[in-house]
Amino acid sequence: MSVRLAFQICTYLLIVDGLAALALGGLLQPAWWPFIILVVMASWLHEAVRARVSAVVQHRHLITILAVGFFALDLLYLAESILDGFVHLLLFSLFYKLYTRRTLRDSRDLLLLSFFMLVAASALTVSVGFFLILIVFLLLGTWTFVLYHVMWEAEKNAPDQAAALIESRDLVTPSLLGLSVAAAVASFLLTALFFFVIPRVGQAALPLRARLGQVITGFSERVELGSFGTMQTDMSIVMRVELPGGPAEPERLGSLRWRGVAFDHFSGREWSVTNVERRLLPRNPGGQIPLARPRGTGVLVTQEIYLEPIGTEVLFAAPRLLGMTVSSGPVWVDAFDSVTSPVPQARLRYRALSELELPARRPRGAVRPLSGEARARYLQLPTLSPRIRALARELTGQSPDPWPAALRLTEHLQTTLRYSLELQRTPGVDPLEDFLFVKRSGNCEYFATSLTVLLRTLGIPARVVNGFQRGEWNPYGGYFLVRQRDAHSWVEAWFPERGWVTLDPSPRADFDSGWASSTTFQYLDALRMRWHRYVVNWSLGDQFRASLAVRQQALAWRRAFFGGGLSFPGGKRGMAIAVGAVLGLAAALFLWRQGVALAPLPVRRPATVWVYERMLRRLARLGLRPGRGETAREFCLRVAVDLPEGRATVEEITRVYEAVRFGGAAIAADELGRLGRLLATCGAPRG
């Protein structure tokens, strides 16, 4: 492949890469894609098209003035945003250059334009796809610039034979390609090092034009019964939860769920919050927001939560929440321990510390009693069918103790009613009555509501909580993937000696079992998560933690080697083996280096030899190859017989080659140029 063709192909690939970046960033409307692809492809046949375009191009100045005027208007009034206006300008420049390019400089401008496209898109996307586009750009870009440099040097140093060199097929060699790939990899590694090491001041940049995912209901101040129904068939991702430093097998933590909002007032058809007052939470100097003290009811779990922008201000965390770390913005808590912050425009990352509940265990210390006003709120009931009250009494008997009564009610709901997402209610019947006595099936909202109402009829304070169940464990990324389908409702009830306790009456586990994401999806999602975690959201705190880990590791090694090998695996023997291995490796490396140093340096071949070798390659394409024991002159004689028209050239080059190669003669640059031209004008090889 000639240098010119390779350069042209690479330039087009880079342009496609840049356009793909724009498409990924949402800056190119899908409707425009065919048009853009067509225009770019047509420009490949520029020779034919350019002749017609050049007529237009004669009015270059007019076009420039018109374009400037149009884009000023576009930026001010037409475009959606400044960035859109910029992209329009970029595309115009791209097309203009594609159809009018004549010199190497024009091609370089095209490369710059494709780079600008990447820059424009980088402000809008946090997708892992951008990483692929970037890698492609890096590899292709390096290669293209190597080719550009070759062509530029040829034009600068040998203008009269540049055309021949650029068309030469001998320059694009695998070794040159290898060199370019090595350079690309090296620059990537260096950039990555800079990225991870240079301190990240301020927050991770938010995308300029955030797009909300599907805005979900169910977490506002007023929720109608059955509103989760549609959500629970939706596979959209809501959040991912890591448990740093958590239990070894988090997927076995059965009681994990992510609490969102709680409701106290039930109208018979919908739940709402009566007390909408919220308290702004202060941050302590470390940036943490303390919420409650541990009660000794279960294990403490730290969660690293990546919440997608789903249009809710609720911050989810495992109950019971003890504290939070949110990097920016105010954080509020309401009377029901629901934590909120302003609706995030992009993926939000925060940390939460929770104390998991083990229902069997009673909290240490005294439980603060509920105030009369709060107690009244948590016992509020709408007008109820007498059958419901009767059911509660019937199930609990006359048991005075509320805790066993609550357990018995929960068990009854779990075992006698069926979990279903078919929420068609019988018209004219109270929804709760319909669920408990007629249909006897429903989703978690009905189970939670029923239990809350039944508990309240018995005088036990209770509230409904909306959130998400645990989600799916991703073993490759080590996190829980929570989808909309995991939306869940459960109950919190208050007992004098236990305080608020979580009760979940839904028999949902059986319903959910047997469903799992594909392995491929899990891999890809783990990749997305890592991209977000270590690139998009790489922060000063991460850098601090990483440097601390490196320091600790170094200290551990130092102790292992110089501190008597106390902590070295395998004791002294293991250490001896390790030291021996390191010394052996060092010795081998040293010997290898010595060997390299002692080996003769490759002889620098003079340029004439290079011209001769080019001639040999050219002749080889015609089937003329020198034999093993054939000298240059013998070969020359043979060529003179087989290829009479090339005889003079071959003889001349062979003569000069011998003088330089064996006679050590110096050759002037113009003589070399003459030989190069001689070879180039010798006629294209046949066949």
Place this chain on the structure above:
Amino acid sequence: MAMASLELTRRLEFNVARALVGKPEVVRLAVIGLLARGHLLIEDVPGVGKTTLAHALAKSLGVGFQRIQFTSDLLPSDILGVSIYDGKTGEFVFKPGPLFSNIVLADEINRTTPKTQSSLLEAMNEYQVSLDHHTYPLPRPFMVLATQNPLEYQGTHPLPESQLDRFLLKIRIGYPDRNDEKEILKGAGASALEQIEPVLSAEEVTDLQGATEKVRVEESLLDYVMAIVGATRRSPVLALGVSPRGALALLRASQARALVDGREYVVPDDIKRLAVPALAHRVLVRARLERAAGSELEADAVIDALLQEIPVPR
């Protein structure tokens, strides 16, 4: 420098070629032998111009020329010289033999006894003669042109390997072309030999010999020579490979060829072209004992075959 050398060697070649009609490549080999300070063994049937070549070369140089006809009763003293008692001075005086000349034609060298043959050894190698506790240097330039007839065996003493090794090149003349032979019949060669005038002085010859030694040999070409020599030593067909002396001879001859060609550097072709004349008489083909006839030709073929397999430096 190269041009001056070329001019001189061209003149010499042209002059000799006038006498030896139609054999320019043989003439060139003879000149190469002269420039490389070597001796030539000319092997061919009688009457193809062996003596004419030696004679023409000697006459062209304007140096001393002696012809020794080797016979079975020839004694070493007949060629080296003898010390004779001088009655007047009462001392032995050395009377130099025919060897004390610049160009010596040793005709039919294989007809004489090994004793006489070996008396040539020191002279050819050291350019001196040791006799009666005295050493007598030979004049410079000194060159032995020996001839032998390969087809007669009755009463001949084939040259031993040690003696063969001292000849730089062994050349064959061969029958002339039809046209050239016709020219000879017309008397072209004979009359020319008589008319040959010296074209090179002894000093010019020694200068050319000095220039030959300065011809550049690129490192990879030394490797090429080594590869050829090494191949003859490893070849299963050969009972005896080429000695280091043989390798040196090939190199010297290649340098001389470069000079004769008007170059100041050796190219692979020089080595390849001279490998057969410089090496074929130094090797022993295994089958030689069984097939005495044509053995030399077989050695040529073996070396030629080896050359096709050895990679040429590029």
